[in-house]
Amino acid sequence: MPLNLKGVWEAMEECQRLGLTRAIGVSNFSIKKLENLLSFATIRPAVNQVEMNLAWQQKNLRDFCKANDIIITAFSPLRKGASRGPNEAMDNDVVKDIADDLMKLWTMMVKDIADAHGKSSAQVCLRWLYEQEELMPLNLKGIWGAMEECQRLGLAKAIGVSNFSIKKLENLLSFATIPPAVNQVEMNLAWQQKNLRDFCKANDIIITAFSPLRKGASRGPNEAMDNDVVKDIADAHGKSSAQVCLRWLYEQGVTFVPKSYNKERMNQNLQIFDWSLTEEDYEKISQIKQQRLISGPTKPQLKHLYDEEN
Numbered sequence: 001m002p003l004n005l006k007g008v009w010e011a012m013e014e015c016q017r018l019g020l021t022r023a024i025g026v027s028n029f030s031i032k033k034l035e036n037l038l039s040f041a042t043i044r045p046a047v048n049q050v051e052m053n054l055a056w057q058q059k060n061l062r063d064f065c066k067a068n069d070i071i072i073t074a075f076s077p078l079r080k081g082a083s084r085g086p087n088e089a090m091d092n093d094v095v096k097d098i099a100d101d102l103m104k105l106w107t108m109m110v111k112d113i114a115d116a117h118g119k120s121s122a123q124v125c126l127r128w129l130y131e132q133e134e135l136m137p138l139n140l141k142g143i144w145g146a147m148e149e150c151q152r153l154g155l156a157k158a159i160g161v162s163n164f165s166i167k168k169l170e171n172l173l174s175f176a177t178i179p180p181a182v183n184q185v186e187m188n189l190a191w192q193q194k195n196l197r198d199f200c201k202a203n204d205i206i207i208t209a210f211s212p213l214r215k216g217a218s219r220g221p222n223e224a225m226d227n228d229v230v231k232d233i234a235d236a237h238g239k240s241s242a243q244v245c246l247r248w249l250y251e252q253g254v255t256f257v258p259k260s261y262n263k264e265r266m267n268q269n270l271q272i273f274d275w276s277l278t279e280e281d282y283e284k285i286s287q288i289k290q291q292r293l294i295s296g297p298t299k300p301q302l303k304h305l306y307d308e309e310n
């Protein structure tokens with residue numbers, strides 16, 4: 001009974017076409033087997049589940065899958081399969097000695113790294129896998145298609161994104177049949193994002209500003225509310241720095257989500273509608289030093305997340 005891969009795969013493709021499964025994939029496929037499959041598949045495998053861990057890194061297979069948009073799922077990421085019992089090949093004394101030495105060396109190396117980071121060996125193994133970005137490329141088209149379906153089915157009133165750069169929005173708009181209603185991004189006086197604002201306005205995408213007061217938990221000095229320029233403007237209007245921050249966002253036509261657990265400050269944050277910033281204020285505001293609140297490290301890295309736009 002040689003494997004009739006073509007027949008099996010066609011049946012799997014039919015399952016996906018009939019909506020019986022969202023995606024189809026393979027397991028333990030080498031590059032050669034994947035090449036064969038890709039030569040006749042009309043729906044490509046979404047995933048290939050293979051052993052991958054620090055002692056079996058599979059660089060060639062990773063490169064091939066990345067180039068062909070196939071997600072790798074690593075099994076045995078900690079290299080510790082369930083009770084596989086004695087192995088007649090590896091338990092051979094000579095082989096075992098070599099293997100033991102290699103295993104000790106490997107374990108020592110991982111342990112050194114773990115110790116240096118104050119982590120466990122298991123965490124080092126998993127972190128390494130996590131850092132191989134190609135293991136999980138974001139399938140934006142697939143995700144967005146599913147989100148559009150949610151809206152069509154009435155499960156969501158509107159769909160949107162968060163932390164999308166102009167480049168990412170352009171990509172999304174190139175295939176979306178329902179454009180995103182909203183893009184939630186950091187926006188405040190110390191990270192004003194003029195280009196993104198202009199792009200979203202031109203494309204009817206509402207911006208929701210997060211960290212509008214620039215005051216996330218324990219992130220050091222507050223470059224918006226503690227900024228002297230902002231304090232001066234606030235004093236001149238008899239308002240608080242927070243109110244100046246929020247009024248500016250309001251005047252940009254964006255929505256924003258200031259967070260407060262304090263009733264008085266919640267009230268204060270609502271008192272921004274019966275006054276306005278002057279041209280002189282805007283002149284000063286344009287001089288505030290711009291820098292992103294979160295400087296990293298993040299995953300994906302900041303340069304990939306935001307495409308180095310401002």
Ligand SMILES: NC(=O)c1ccc[n+]([C@@H]2O[C@H](COP(=O)([O-])OP(=O)(O)OC[C@H]3O[C@@H](n4cnc5c(N)ncnc54)[C@H](OP(=O)(O)O)[C@@H]3O)[C@@H](O)[C@H]2O)c1
Pocket residue numbers: 162163184185209210211212213214215216217240242243257258259260261262265266268269
């Ligand atoms: N999509 C994303 O990636 C993302 C990332 C970050 C945040 N967010 C969302 O954005 C929202 C807010 O962001 P955030 O918490 O980072 O920043 P924020 O709203 O700019 O700042 C909140 C902080 O400001 C204080 N505050 C509120 N009103 C004030 C006032 N009038 N005067 C002085 N201090 C005041 C609050 O303290 P008190 O409570 O003591 O008033 C709280 O510590 C949250 O809903 C969060 O989930 C989204």
